[in-house]
Amino acid sequence: xxxxxxxxxxxxxxxxxxxxxxxxxxxxxxxxxxxxxxxxxxxxxxxxxxxxxxxxxxxxxxxxxxxxxxxxxxxxxxxxxxxxxxxxxxxxxxxxxxxxxxxxxxxxxxxxxxx
Numbered sequence: 001x002x003x004x005x006x007x008x009x010x011x012x013x014x015x016x017x018x019x020x021x022x023x024x025x026x027x028x029x030x031x032x033x034x035x036x037x038x039x040x041x042x043x044x045x046x047x048x049x050x051x052x053x054x055x056x057x058x059x060x061x062x063x064x065x066x067x068x069x070x071x072x073x074x075x076x077x078x079x080x081x082x083x084x085x086x087x088x089x090x091x092x093x094x095x096x097x098x099x100x101x102x103x104x105x106x107x108x109x110x111x112x113x114x115x
Contacts, residue, residue: 036061040103048106056081059099059106067101 036048038061049060057069068081080087088100099106
């Protein structure tokens with residue numbers, strides 16, 4: 001089960017195997033740029049912009065494209081706000097979360113702590 005709340009920016013609570021719970025608070029990265037791998041690419045580059053407006057996140061690509069996510073409170077975490085592609089969220093190393101949407105992936109900074 002994954003849930004994202006909005007205390008200051010985003011709070012991700014994830015239940016992993018064995019009942020262990022972790023949480024991650026996402027904060028705005030320096031210069032509003034995040035790492036992204038677009039179009040199915042393997043390499044991440046710090047080139048995408050992150051914008052927060054209420055319960056909406058807009059992830060802007062350097063070529064002008066973008067993805068919108070909606071922060072949910074029903075245990076799913078984030079969901080695609082536009083289109084039919086589902087968003088996949090996971091906690092990754094280095095105090096970050098990774099969001100996959102279609103062939104695009106985004107790494108968001110987070111403070112991860114166990115519960």
